[in-house]
Amino acid sequence: MSKLLTLISVLGLTVLMISCDKGIEPVEGKSAFSGKIVFKGGWLAGIKRTHLVVFKEPIRSVNDFSAANLSFVLDSIPYGTKEFSYNSSDMQFSPIFSITPGSHKYIVVAQSKTPELTLIRADWTVVGVYCESGDQSKPKAMIINTGKTTANVNITVDFNNPPPQPPM
Amino acid sequence: MKNIFLILFLFPLVFITAQTGILTGKVINEKGQPVFGASVLIVGTVRGASADENGNFEIKNLPEGTYSIQVSAISYERKTLNNILINESTKAITIILTEALIQTEQIIVSAGKYEQRVQDLTVSTAVLQPEVISKRNHLTFDDLLRYVPGVQMNLEQVSIRGSSGYSKGAGARVLVALNGLPMYSGDNGDIVWEMIPVADIERIEIIKGPASSLYGSTAIGGVINIITKSSVKKPITNFRSYFGVYDKPTYDVWDWNSSFRQFYGAELTHSNSYENLGYTFSFKKFDNDSYRQNDFTKRYLVYVKLNYDLTKENKLIFFANYLSMNRGNFLYWKDSRNALVPKDEDNGNIVKSNRIFTGLIYHHHFSDELTSEFKASYYRTKFTGYGLEVTTSTADLLRGEVLVNYKASNEFFITGGMEISHANVASNIFKNPTFFGGAGYAQAEYKGIPDLILTAGFRYDYIKINTTNGKNAVTPRAGLNYKFTNDLILRASVGTGFRAPTPSEVFTSTAIGGGVSVIENPNLTYETSFSFEVGMHYMMRDISLDAAFYQNEFKNFIEPNFTENGNDIQFINIPEARIQGLELVSDWNIIPSTLTFSIGYNYMWSRDIAKNKSMKYRPRNTVYTNLRVYPNQFELGIDFRYLSRTEEIDPLMLLIVVDGDMRVPIYVTDLMAGYNFFIMNVPAKVFINAKNIFNYNYTEFIGNLAPIRNYSLSFELFF
Missing domain, CATH: 2.60.40.4130 (Immunoglobulin-like)
Incomplete structure (x- = not known):
């Protein structure tokens, strides 16, 4: 009997000790993503801006090409670059568009011939898509975890094989 | 002394004068x-x-x-x-x-298709009494199962000794039956716990191990057989109601709603008999606002049962229950900072469903040696999900069984039967398959050798889904029970099992959010298992110990898996899987009539052999303890359960669920206090429950924070 009471006491103490642990807690910290963009073929003349752009949802209509659907814009990539490694935490184009935890379903490299950053669909050409197994017609979602960096968000831009363009 | 648990309340009520010494x-x-x-x-x-x-x-x-x-x-x-x-x-x-919480002595169970004493069984079995549901104020039946050693719940999906991981309810491996009539639905093959008429439960029998040789496909992991009450001679009405609130979450950032979220319910049950006809009616309304956003449930259950004694030995039982449910469809949290809020795209998604389950049992007594039962059931399920897409499914499942029990001699007992089942499904996500199953089974029990009970049996099944070839399966099984001493019983069993994929596992084709879809797999084949168990039950004066070692080998184990492109989930056959484990359960009467203690421990080693990894969503260590104090009409109890951190999850799920990899061991402590009394000679109970008293935050499944601390008050009257 005394052994059992000892056992119960030990279990009771264990319960009290673990009661200090609150289990899962919200993660704090900045979320980010990183990767490499590889450019194949020659750059078109007249390109003023090349950005990696993250949208929450795929662009199914011209209305989806909007600030509401825009998650993040990377700093402009220099003209003629062959390979570009990036980390979103260091290369955020505008504080208005900060990457947030969640699923982001359309990540592209887009180019514009206008010097200003516009949200006019006709100003932009998608030249690379974050996708499954090289099939640029199948965009891949990117998951951003709280306080963590999602790595290997790699995109290949093949100027000789452009991806399908979203609706104008 | 054999394992009897204790009484709750005993007190004199009326004192009258009579003769001396009587x-x-x-x-x-x-x-x-x-x-x-x-x-x-x-x-x-x-x-x-x-x-x-x-x-x-x-x-x-x-x-x-x-x-x-x-x-x-x-x-x-x-x-x-x-x-x-x-x-x-x-x-x-x-x-x-007070009806016993858990008993092992002199309890008769019928989960083996005939009545046996629990100490004569060849497999691990737990027998629960339903009072614990009201005392602990379990909101649904599955909550009760979280406190049974060897049984694990992953959200609403039950697993006995690791038989199932998590597949959103599709394809159960534990057969839940009401009076022996299976309650799985025709499309998902899932169990809807709210359907179970808790107020009419006599006892709950849990077979912890494969029972395919008697019950067929769905019982590959075990059986939960719920026995309803016999008819009463005098009218009795039971009213029960409860009200509870969820506490504030641990972190302010999780406090998505400034109010205390509530849950509440009421149930009225009346039983009586008129000459040879006994009847029970029950109506239950139970709602839950939930501690999470868009996770509400609004439900009502209507239950009717008729018992008609045609003669002294020949009986007819008919029952029907109807469940209407409207609930939010919380799939995953938004992220760890929004752990009680669904993903934006899921917010507002709801599911409406209606289910009706009816059963008919005719018991015919030919002689003291020969009895038979005819059982039939009809289960109609219909749900419509409003979300990314509108999903809908209606399934009709008909089932019939003839069971014969024959006592050839005092030493030899035979059980045999045949059953057929047929399901029609009309759905925009499961296609429109039809299902047919036919089976025959037989089992013999031999008691010719002193203190030894031998059982052997087999079952043959033929199963066909209209678009696939029919499958045959033979599942033999054997077991022994040996009373080594008056205090020590040894048992062993060996057998095979099989499980056919459900229509939902084969045909589901729908988007589930996050850019991920479930796709069909017409090539999905049935899984098989080979299992054995050795165990012992030792009883001392006020202590009992039950120990069991078990091993299950699975071939073609069906589990959901991400396809290679990472965008789709598909049910596939895992070539080989193994689950081994050791289970210990001990009950102590520390102070007779006043203080009891129970502890259960399960060590489970599960392996996907090809990948040499643990199987998904299966904790290696689980511990359950219960301490009860019940002086006079009071009752106090504390429950504690521990489940080790699940070693493996589906890593590609992390592409859907933000912060989905936040897994922790589970430590949950619950408190219960109750008082039994009389109101104008009418028995009444009041119970207060505090669940998860330390407000420990954990998940049973990715992105689903388990219930936070909550308090409830329940009240019950019998008149």
């Missing part, structure tokens, strides 16, 4: 019903009496003095009442027995 009284249960056959003994003497059919007893010619009285009855907790003074006045006492 002790009279009445033994009733908590519902005011007489306990026929209850044994009343004067401790330290050979004097005693049995309660008659009205619960009355009388012990004459007692010398004056002070006595202790011990009262016991099958299925009830035993109680010793001290300091009963016998003098010139006879004291008529009313003794209230």
